[in-house]
Amino acid sequence: MKRSIPSIVSVLLVAAAAFMQQSGSASAKDGMEILGPTSPPVGYVNFCQDNPGECGRFDRANLVVKLTHRTMATLVSVNTQVNIEVAPATDMEVFGVVERWSFPNGRGDCEDYVLLKRKRLMAAGWPESSLLITVVRDEVGDGHAVLTVRTDRGDLILDNKTDDIHPWSETDYHYVKRQSTAQATAWDMISDNRSLAVGSINQR
Numbered sequence: 001m002k003r004s005i006p007s008i009v010s011v012l013l014v015a016a017a018a019f020m021q022q023s024g025s026a027s028a029k030d031g032m033e034i035l036g037p038t039s040p041p042v043g044y045v046n047f048c049q050d051n052p053g054e055c056g057r058f059d060r061a062n063l064v065v066k067l068t069h070r071t072m073a074t075l076v077s078v079n080t081q082v083n084i085e086v087a088p089a090t091d092m093e094v095f096g097v098v099e100r101w102s103f104p105n106g107r108g109d110c111e112d113y114v115l116l117k118r119k120r121l122m123a124a125g126w127p128e129s130s131l132l133i134t135v136v137r138d139e140v141g142d143g144h145a146v147l148t149v150r151t152d153r154g155d156l157i158l159d160n161k162t163d164d165i166h167p168w169s170e171t172d173y174h175y176v177k178r179q180s181t182a183q184a185t186a187w188d189m190i191s192d193n194r195s196l197a198v199g200s201i202n203q204r
Contacts, residue, residue, distance in 0.1 A: 030154030047101035113160035
């Protein structure tokens with residue numbers, strides 16, 4: 001049965017309000033630790049060649065968003081709507097190729113969800129440098145893409161696998177690399193030494 005966007009968002013907004021109360025002591029210092037520059041994913045490089053306007057230097061670099069009930073509601077709404085609107089499908093199923101990053105037209109894989117969420121949040125006024133495409137290893141060690149949202153209460157994760165939004169440190173992923181906060185085409189390695197993430201991957 002097709003999920004109703006308004007009803008799902010309403011439930012998640014209640015959860016978001018609870019999250020806001022629980023995260024009151026968190027800060028931007030709870031964000032990911034960056035090790036240094038690394039190469040971008042090949043799929044992203046090709047995406048930028050096809051969409052150069054999406055991949056320039058940030059007008060406002062290294063920014064975090066103040067997390068309020070209003071901004072959290074926007075995150076919940078965008079994350080949930082995109083997760084509902086886009087049906088999961090591989091690049092081979094959609095394009096007939098192994099890897100292609102693109103804005104989804106009804107179907108797409110994890111990178112495509114991320115690109116659309118990022119685009120919609122930017123259209124809503126969020127600074128581009130606070131919305132970073134991120135590559136992780138998931139619970140079984142497979143590559144996966146999520147959107148990292150940098151806030152004054154730490155880095156939050158928008159994921160096509162769940163409508164819930166969690167701090168990065170509370171996800172069962174191992175974080176590999178993400179976009180730089182200075183320029184869209186530059187990428188940084190992530191230091192992720194959390195026993196939670198490493199353990200969850202090794203045990204499955």
